[in-house]
Amino acid sequence: MATTRRQFLFHTGAALAARAVAMDLPLTAYANPLGKPIGLQLYTVKEQLQKDFEGTLHQVAAVGYKEVELAGFFGRKPAEFRNALNAAGLHCGSVHIVDSAPPQESMDYAAALDAKYIISSQPSPLPGGPSSPPKDHNAYTLDDYKSIAEHANQLGEQAKKLGLQFGCHNHDFEFRRIDGKIGYDELLRSTDPELVKFELDCGWMSAAGNDPAAYLKKFPHRYRLLHIKDFKPTAAPSVGLGSKPEAAELGRGHIDYRLIFAAAKHSDVEWFYVEQEPPFVHTPALESIRINYEYLHAMS
Numbered sequence: 667m668a669t670t671r672r673q674f675l676f677h678t679g680a681a682l683a684a685r686a687v688a689m690d691l692p693l694t695a696y697a698n699p700l701g702k703p704i705g706l707q708l709y710t711v712k713e714q715l716q717k718d719f720e721g722t723l724h725q726v727a728a729v730g731y732k733e734v735e736l737a738g739f740f741g742r743k744p745a746e747f748r749n750a751l752n753a754a755g756l757h758c759g760s761v762h763i764v765d766s767a768p769p770q771e772s773m774d775y776a777a778a779l780d781a782k783y784i785i786s787s788q789p790s791p792l793p794g795g796p797s798s799p800p801k802d803h804n805a806y807t808l809d810d811y812k813s814i815a816e817h818a819n820q821l822g823e824q825a826k827k828l829g830l831q832f833g834c835h836n837h838d839f840e841f842r843r844i845d846g847k848i849g850y851d852e853l854l855r856s857t858d859p860e861l862v863k864f865e866l867d868c869g870w871m872s873a874a875g876n877d878p879a880a881y882l883k884k885f886p887h888r889y890r891l892l893h894i895k896d897f898k899p900t901a902a903p904s905v906g907l908g909s910k911p912e913a914a915e916l917g918r919g920h921i922d923y924r925l926i927f928a929a930a931k932h933s934d935v936e937w938f939y940v941e942q943e944p945p946f947v948h949t950p951a952l953e954s955i956r957i958n959y960e961y962l963h964a965m966s
Contacts, residue, residue: 678794686949699927704962705733707941711951715740723754729956735939737762744778762787777828784825787835803839804858804906811849815856822861835865839875839906865890869895873904873911892938896921899953913943915954916961
């Protein structure tokens with residue numbers, strides 16, 4: 667059977683990693699995409715962190731990851747979390763707002779960790795806004811997205827007072843067409859470029875049938891962070907309707923990251939984080955993050 671380019675990249679990465687181990691060479695000897703350390707969104711290993719917090723952080727670092735992004739605090743105070751990260755040799759530059767608590771709590775936590783970015787991954791319209799939207803994201807109107815943009819601007823002002831930069835993270839539902847327009851585009855258009863930056867989830871944007879490289883080229887100064895993930899191909903684009911696509915390790919799905927990274931090199935992207943969606947049916951999470959890490963080295 668003919669070997670595809672993606673299969674070649676994946677197997678090359680595994681071969682390079684194996685050779686490095688055999689020669690007792692560090693995997694960091696190989697360049698990373700964008701010339702930046704490879705990061706991990708800790709949501710990927712949340713179950714492991716709940717069982718063995720410090721041990722899992724050390725295992726993440728042992729793979730080679732240097733940067734992490736938070737999407738939960740696992741019952742730790744900022745000083746406890748910071749000490750655990752330092753002990754593992756990890757740095758946290760970005761924190762996601764915890765939806766179950768007021769945004770200010772997550773912002774205070776991020777500031778205490780000396781993080782730079784505070785990210786909202788579940789955009790919501792302005793509380794008490796005129797649209798009174800339903801809870802279902804798939805029922806949002808263009809007015810709802812305008813209200814979300816106004817709320818994002820307010821959160822951006824709130825974050826700025828703490829020395830943080832606020833950003834919005836996408837899923838797939840923001841790309842549903844509404845009267846011929848895309849909700850995500852309304853967010854880009856209606857948010858203040860100085861107060862609101864964006865974390866581009868390349869996996870979800872691709873699953874929704876859109877091109878991350880094209881958005882990076884069109885809005886190079888709005889994007890500061892990337893989420894790197896892959897999905898199995900689907901018969902039709904996912905826009906939040908029906909069952910979500912099946913997650914896959916990098917190189918085992920359908921997303922070509924070469925063009926995405928090429929575009930990101932000409933943008934203001936500072937950090938990028940591997941994030942794999944659960945469930946981990948075929949491969950344990952800690953093995954999956956190793957596969958993803960080695961694949962990115964092979965791409966370089």
